Amino acid sequence: MHMNRRAFLKVSSLAGGGMLLALYARPAAFAQGRPAGPPLEPDAFIRIAANGTITIMAKDPEVGQGVKTMLPMLIAEELDADWAHVAIEQTDFDDTKYAGQFAGGSTATPLNWDPMRRVGAACRQMLVAAAAARWHVPASACTTTAARVHHRASNRSIGYAELAADAAKLPVPDVQTVPLKDPKAYRIIGHTQRGCDVHAIVTGQPVFGIDMVRPGMLYAVYQKCPVFGGKVVSANVDAIRALPGVRHAFVVEGAVPAGDVVPRDPGLMPGVAIVADTWWQAQAARKKLQVTWDEGKGAAQSSEAFAQHADELSKQPPAHVLRHDGDTDAALKNAAARVEAAYSYPFIAHAPLEPQNCTAHYANGHIEIWSNSQTPGSGRTMVAKLLGIPEGNVVVHMLRAGGGFGRRLTNDYMVEAAWIARTVGVPVKLVWAREDDMTNDYYRPGGFQYLKGGVDAAGRLVAWQNHFVTWGAGDEYASAATLSPLEFPARYVPNFTLGTSLQELWLKTGALRAPGSNVNAFVIQSFLDELAHAAGKDPVDFRLALLDTAPLPDAEADRQPKSRTFDAARMRGVLELVAEKSGWRHRTKQPGRALGVAFHFSHLGYFAEVADVSVSADKRVKVHKVWVAVDIGSEIINPGAAQNMVQGAIIDGLSELMAQQITLEHGRVVQTNYDRHPLVRMSQAPIEIEAIWRKTDNPPTGLGEPALPPIIPAVCNAIFSATGTRIRTLPLVKSGYSWA
C-alpha cells in the first residue's frame, strides 16, 4: 500500500497487559465499520502479548515469493523486535484494515517498503515513550535492541512486554512523520531470515489451500467444456448421482461473456459439478460423465491457422501504429547493414504445482471462503456479485499457495466453489485435476513479431521497425497481449516504428510471471544481438553504446515519475557488472560452447544476465552457469530468499525456452499435463546460478518477476555464438533441440 495520507494508527490494550497496533489505510471504511459484521477486531499489525510474544501480521498472499516473511521483517526491523521470538500470522482479507492485499506485479516491496517500516517505527516510539515516562528520563536518552528499551546512563533496561500495557495508553505518533532508522543500523533487513513456514513445510503440516478441511465437508470436481466458452446442452447427471459416494451432480449454466475479446476474468463458465464424499469418488465419477456441449465459436480455432493468419497480416501494414520516431523506412534503406527477422512464441500455461482449488461454505446469505488466490479482493467482489449478496457477507481466508506465477490473479476456481457451495449448503472443497488446470488456464499469449533493423557505417543502431501480430479485436487487446511503446529500445533509436495487428482469439489469456517481458525480452534482446553481429560489434559493447545514447524526449515517459521509467545508467551498471563477473572480455572461442548476454528492465528492476552454454552436434543443450546482475535499489531485504528466487526465475525461464507450448486443435488445448508441457528437471538445470547484487541509491523494488526475462535471450544468444544458428522461434524443441 502506498502510505495513504489519510492512513492512521490505532492502539488498543490487550487483556492481561499487552498492546496492539493497527494501521488503518482507509479511514472511510473504518468510520463506517461493517454494517452487519462484528466490531473491528483490532489485530491489524502488531500484537505484543504480556508474555513477551510479538506477533506480526502478514497481510499479503503467500505464493512462494516469500512475502509472508519479508513484510514482517520490515515491521520488526523498525520495531527493533527480536526476530527469533517473532511469531508471524497470516491475516484474512480485510480491506477495512489493509490495503493492497494481492500478489502481483512484483509490487509487494515497492508498495510496502515505506508503510510497513513506519508501522514498526511508530510502535517502537510508543514503547520508548512508555519506558522514558516510567524512568523519568527523556525519550531521546533511550535506545532499543531486541525487544528491550535501554537507558544506558543509568544502566537500566526493560522488555517490550512489560511496557506494552503503558504504551497502549499513549497517544499514537503520526505515522507519516515518525522517524526511521539509518539503514546502516539494520539488524534484520539485509540479513537472511528463513521462510517462516519452512518447519511446517518440511514436516508436512497442512498449510496449503488444497489441505483445507471443514467439518462435514464434501469434495467437488467441475467439468467445463474442452473448448473455451462451450455450453452444456445435456448431461447424464442422474446416472452420475447413482455412483458410489456421489451426493450431488448438476449442470451449472454459468455465463459465457459477450463481445469479441475474452474479458480478463470472465467469471463462472458453464459446466457440470459433481460433489462426493471424497475427491477421488468425485473424480472417478467423472469418467462416466457424458456431456453434450454446444462448443460455440471457439471450436474452429487452431494454432496452425493462427500462424498462417499472422503471416498474412505481417505482409500488410499494421492496423495500429503505437510509436513512430524519425523516418524508419528511409533509415532502413540507407543503413549500412540491415537485418530482417520473424520471431514467434507460443501460448504457455502457468501450471503451478498445486492445482486450483477452493473451499467454501454458504449459509443464510453469508459465505466463507478459504482460498489461495493472488487477488482475494477481486474474488470477493466476483463472488458477491455472482451470489447476489453484499460484499460484507463474503469472508475470504487466505491460505498459502503452491505457486502462483500469475495463475491465481484470476478467480475462476473461487466463483465455481462459491456456486457449488451455495447449491449444496454444506462446506465443499473444489479441487481441479491437473488436466483441468492445464486446459483451463489464462494462457501466456503467444505472438508473432516481424522486425527490421539497420545499423550505420559506424555500427550504430539507426533503425528499428516492429510489426507485432497479437490478439484482440478492433482496438481492444486480449489480456497481457500488449507491447508498450516505451519498451526499450524505444527512444534510444532515432528511427523507430512499432505497429500492431490483432487477430481474434476465443481463449482466456493472462499475466504469467513477468508478463509481456517474458517474451519481449526474447525478441528484443535476440534481435539486438543479430544487429550487433551485423554491425561487427561485440554484443556487450553494442548494447553499451545504445545505452549511452541520449533518449528522445517523450511526453508519456516525462509524465511518469522518474523511478518508473527506464534508466539507462542503471542498466549500464548491471551490464558492466555481469560482463566483469562472467569474464566476458576474456572469453575464449570454443567449438560448441559460448557465452550469451541479455538485459531487461521490468517491474522497476534492472537485470543483466550471461549464460555459459554448450550445444552438441545433435542439438543437446547444457547451460553450465548463469550470472545474474541485479539492481533493485538500495536493499536486498532478505538476501537468502532473494537468491533462491533468482535461481528459480532462471530455471523457470529455461522451462519456457526449451519445451513449453500450448497448442489448439479444433479449439481444444492439446497439452493436458506435465508430460507434454514439461518443466526443467534437476539434471537439466544449470550447475550454478550466481546472483550479483548491485545496490544503488533507489527505493527497493521487487524481484519475483524481473529476473526471468533476460535468461531466454541470453541462452539463445549463446546458442548463436556457439553454433551460428539464430533462434527465432520458441520453444527450442520445435527446432530439434533438447537438454543434454
Added chain:
Amino acid sequence: MRFELTVNGQAHAVDVSPDTPLLWVLRDVLNLKGTKYGCGIGQCAACTVHLGGRPVHSCLIPVERAVHAPITTVEGLSADGSHPVQRAWEEIDVPQCGYCQAGQIMAAAALIAQTPKPTDADIDAALSGHLCRCGTYLRIKEAVHRAAALAAGTPTDQRHAGRAGDGE
C-alpha cells in the same frame, strides 16, 4: 472394500474402492495432507511416499497394492522434524512455495538411506523424477549433501557457515 494399511507405524483400516490411489486414501481418508497431488500420472513425484522403504508415486498405486508393506509419509519421517533431511532442508531454507518439498524430502531420505554419501550424479538420478515448479533444484542438491553430512554425524558444514546470498 476394507483394506488394512500400516502408515507411519500405525495400523489403519479403510473402506474405499480398490482402485482408489493410495494418495487419496492418505490425504482424504487418513487426513495426512503432507503428501501432495500435482499431476496424477507419475510426472511430478509430489506424491512420493515410502512403501516398504522404497519411494513410490502414491498417485499411481491403487490402495489394494499398498497393503503388503509399511507406508511412511512425510509426517512419519520423524516425530518433530528431526530427520537429517528435514533438518538440512530447514537449515538451507530450500522451499519457495514448498508444495513439491514433501516429495523431494521423501526421495532424499530414501537416497541417503541407500547411499550415505551421494554424489551430484546420484542425487540427479534419484531426484530428477521430481518437479519443482519454483526451481529450487540447486538448493535441494545442496540440502541432500547437507543431510548426508548430518546423518553421518557432521554437526557443522563450513560451506553453510554463512549462507550463500547473505553477501554483505
